[in-house]
Amino acid sequence: SSGNKADNNKLKDVTIMLDWYPNAVHSALYVAKEKGYFKDEGINLKIEMPADTNDPLKMAAVGKIDLAISYQKQVLLSRSEDIPVVSIGSYVQHPLDALIYNKSKGITRPKDLEGKKVGYASSPTSEPIIKTLVEHDGGDMSKVKMVDVGFDLMPALATGKVDALEGAYINHEYLLLKKEGVNVGKMSLEDNGVPDSSELVFVTGEKTLKSEKDTLTKFMKALAKGQDDVKKNPKSALNVLLDHENKNFKLDKKVETESLNILLPLMGDKTTPFGQQNPKQWKNLADWMYKTKITPKKVNYKDAFMNLNY
């Protein structure tokens, strides 16, 4: 309506870059946008998609975008490289990453990876994760063969070129591989010696945080409202996402529904409400990353995040 138009002029542009293309995990964003929660807070939200998973952090650091959805581990890694980014909220509070493996290769526990090939996507964290996993189970990491498979995790496992994957998600790759009839199993990381971590967090640049703290708080507030709606009615939330996307890309409804089912319990519960970040989680992760030499220096975890009050 015409009233809205006048309001539009006063709205503040906020750009957020997703971690990957839109999928079930982003339902809250689309619902909040669709229902006008951002507008209510004076925000005009623009959603962009990244080229490379490393791009969003850098763009946030230089202030080219206001917000990025990225990974907790990446935030710590960035800070160790003096890239000035801060996490202002947790999106998915626990790992989606798990060891995904081919059941027919006789893998039942991490130790069984000895003599097997594990594929990963050029990530510096994969090897330490597998090492932690295997050694926690009393195995010998030197017997595990790590294979960098570049961009494509799924075909590597599906074609039998590797026996297990590190870096694949339980709500995406796992579901798709299963759907294609590959005999896959999953093994949680945090049950096997790897510290718990937030898979996805909201990241901003230090400068942006200083100047736009208010706006960012409002963003989190509006998003939390959206997440509430998603929780209350996952089906219609998913439809908002699917409708938005289906114009040009068909998302697999069955896969996304299942994905959302897996995601919802990980996106805020009674102990840690949606968006809240747990200092202990940050500390444990930072310690582990230093111990495993992923970060060349010890990162002061307290500088890496800030919980906004909304």
Place this chain on the structure above:
Amino acid sequence: MMKIKSFIRLYGLFAIFTVIFLIAMEAVVEAGFVPSYIIPAPSEVYRAIIDNLSSLIFVHLKVTMLELGIGFILSVVIGVILAVAMFFSKTIEKIIYPIVLISQTIPIIALSPIFVLWFGYTIWSKVAVTFLIAFFPIVVGCYDGLRSGNSEYVDLLRSMGATKWQIFTKFHVSSALPVFFSSLKLAIVYALIGATIGEWLGASEGLGYYSRRMSGQLNAAGVFAAITILSIAGIILFIIMSLIEKRLLRNRRS
């Protein structure tokens, strides 16, 4: 009309070959020799195209062609200017040629943060990638073409008191055309690759983006639908270039 007829006659053979190939593929996939999430059956690809035809053509192909068009024109304009500058001045050549070469040896994905920083996620980041990939063959082809002219003709024009520029326009331009067109045909195909790669580095529309999305969903039929359309577009662009080449080089003593 004649053109179309002879076109059909010429490429009929390829069409027959294609049909045989597609039938064979269908059989291979049906029989389960190749998993359909890696190479889909042609019939599936066909369905994937038909089901999304209007969005594939009027949204994604359109955007890709726009990126390609701007990028290609820029690479021709700037590529030719660089080649001509290099042709006229050894000094410029010594500085520019290495830079042109370096620009090609840098993996484009390594440049993605820089492009995003400069251009954001506008169409210009894709145009920049298209340009970067397509201008190289143009510079090399145009420069080599300009240098390929028989010097006896240059002498003749010099004897008429022609300026450097006149010798350039009256002789070198024409004598460079064969090599130049050979490179333009490469460049137009590379421009298409460029636009596609550009879309991987951040986009929300376009056939490159579409194929990436589909690949992320393990939707091989969708990936190949985009590839099919890209291939057809590439062949058509190449044929257009070849026809222009043929027309312009018609009167050469071959």
Place this chain on the structure above:
Amino acid sequence: MMKIKSFIRLYGLFAIFTVIFLIAMEAVVEAGFVPSYIIPAPSEVYRAIIDNLSSLIFVHLKVTMLELGIGFILSVVIGVILAVAMFFSKTIEKIIYPIVLISQTIPIIALSPIFVLWFGYTIWSKVAVTFLIAFFPIVVGCYDGLRSGNSEYVDLLRSMGATKWQIFTKFHVSSALPVFFSSLKLAIVYALIGATIGEWLGASEGLGYYSRRMSGQLNAAGVFAAITILSIAGIILFIIMSLIEKRLLRNRRS
């Protein structure tokens, strides 16, 4: 010795230009105009190279060069065979040319699952990408070069009763060389890009792999260290090709 001296004289200008550029970059980054995690200061890149020199050269560059070498030789051999076959037979041309074109319009990332299926993560998947990228300019350049010969010379040879093959070896091969070399110079650079991209699709060594790993570790200096070495390698390869070209085309009436 003469060669080296004249080389220095020729590229001294570029060297001076490069030094000025690097100093300027250093200043810009120092001053904080560009964050060093997007474009690192040249001095940082230099340190990143020196600190890892032996692994960069003797492990990663070596592997990339091996992939490039095999892929380039394959593309020359197969590219030339295809071009020659197309030159001799219109039928083959009508079938092969479109296939060659299609091979170029397919985004390589879309092919990555297929490469994985066929080659796994061996050196051959990288060779395949190198080949795929480098053979296109060779086919087009060689084919266009073969067709560019003045037909009066062909007539002369025909009048001597030369077979098709003799006309080919005694005339077309030589007259194709200028255009062919123009395309070889492109192809050698593209082969380098091909090897790099191939490594992104899964590898454990090589400069492409190195740059991707460094990028994953958000280590911009490391990324640019790999890029620097790739660029130098690219320029050296290009210069080698140009020298071979110059040598072989020495006696042409220019």
Place this chain on the structure above:
Amino acid sequence: MLELKDVSYTFKDGQKVNPVLQNINLTIHRGEFVSLIGKSGTGKSTILKLIAGLLHADHGSILLDDKPIKLGDVGYMPQHDLLFSWRTILDNILLPTEIKKQKKVKKQEAIQWLEKVGLAGYEKAYPKELSGGMRQRVAFLRTLLTGKNVLLLDEPFGALDALTKKEMQAWLLSIWQETKQTVIFITHDLEEALYLSDRVMLLHPDDDLEESPIPFERPRSRDLLYQQDFTRIRKKLEDRLRHDEN
């Protein structure tokens, strides 16, 4: 015996049509030396290309010893020198030997030939280093070394000075008297045509081929040029040519 029977040829290029030759008839006997003269653009070079098999007659037939002519039957020297710029002079003249793979003419012989035509020491030079007349001599040698029984020479001595020309003519005659090759020779030099030939054919613009037998005994001496019989025939041919002006 070489026979052209009712030969016609038209150049076609898109819509442009240029009927050059119509119903040409010509018989040349084995070992005969025939010159072909005529105004520029009447189709002399075209006739040679037809005989060489490079062009195909629209009508009529061309027979060599009663068999249709085919490529490689005759030695052909085109009007442009067409030397291969990337080959040395020696390799240029050895080209036909390479093609026939007979290696009949060995390197030594070829070098001797170069000496005979005044190009000693130029074996390893490239065509761009030669003057116009030198190039033509090389092209002539190349044709000679095809070793064919029929030689078609399109203005072989056109760019030569009188003296070199005279030498070349003497060479040509001496070879011809030895090998008894059939020669068809295009020239614009009437004196040359008369001095060398058994018969001179004049191609008129209306495609009429007019024959003039040259009845002088062989071997001919250079003095022949100043004899009355000779100048009379020459004068006659000049008149016939002038006649074409209208």
Place this chain on the structure above:
Amino acid sequence: MLELKDVSYTFKDGQKVNPVLQNINLTIHRGEFVSLIGKSGTGKSTILKLIAGLLHADHGSILLDDKPIKLGDVGYMPQHDLLFSWRTILDNILLPTEIKKQKKVKKQEAIQWLEKVGLAGYEKAYPKELSGGMRQRVAFLRTLLTGKNVLLLDEPFGALDALTKKEMQAWLLSIWQETKQTVIFITHDLEEALYLSDRVMLLHPDDDLEESPIPFERPRSRDLLYQQDFTRIRKKLEDRLRHDEN
């Protein structure tokens, strides 16, 4: 006035060194018609290239009206026809006009010229459609239309039949008598040289330039060719040339 003073020139190509001209001296007056003759390969074409400014003398100087010669001062016709294959015949001969941007010679005039040299109707043809002699006529016209005061012609009528040649000679003389251009003319046809020139220069292989004035009145009639004075000079030059054989 055109002066060559002590001019020397050597072709150098890597280690190969070919000293072609040494200490050449030659003075040509305004409006003079001078022919340059000599054995093939003595350096006639090289002299023209030096005068045209295409090559630079190693020693000595070349002056036109007391000023050092520079490119564009003279009209130059090279020995090869060098027509531009992608231009029509008309556009080929209009090339010098385009270069000078004076548009002095308009299309109509150019077409008239084509008619005069017997190429009516060929304006829109491309060089590949022409016979050897026709191409040379086009190249000749192109040089003429440079409109320069000095014309350097390298065997302009070499590929022409006697008749066409005669016509072209007549045209050339008539233009020359009108415009009083200075002409340097290379030919291997002594008769032609004598008939056209004020002076014939014979270039010996030892780089000696021998001068023969041709004293006949102008305008000259064709009958001159058969007069005793004329044949005597011709005979003398022939002897001088033959002398070079040793």
